[in-house]
Amino acid sequence: MIVRFRLNGESVVQVVKPNETLLDVLRDRIKLHSVKKGCDEGLCGTCTVILNGVPVRSCLMLAVQANDADIITVEGLAKLGTLSEIQQAFLEKNGFQCGFCTSGMMLTAKVLLDSNPKPSLDDIKDAFDGQLCRCTGYEQIIESVQRAAELRTAKK
Ligand code: FES
């Protein structure tokens, strides 16, 4: 089957199997290895991408369901080689260690801050519910999101 979508602003056309997940197409066909395969059953959030403005678990979605969609991965956060506020904040606050969960965390942060520029602690915890990290204990991730909100506000 042929599937067409926009990936970080670029048009993509792929021939896929009907049962192929979006995760497998992104990783195995397009070689976008920033999208991580963790549990492969919807439990960890490492495979999160933004699809039409919503964070989705790409392991739970068939590639054909992404036809005509706008997809953003972590590569879509930086503009012209400049880190986004979210990436800058994760660097400043040590929001990652091994980095396996980080793409999904940053994309979840983007969706949260795009709709809620000044999230409360509870807002952040709610948004990241189900995004698993084995390394950081989550404190640095929460601080990174709070810092990203500050950087975005300062830029306006
Ligand atoms: S790999 Fe998709 S949720 Fe874990």
Ligand code: FES
């Ligand atoms: S930084 Fe290692 S899993 Fe989150």
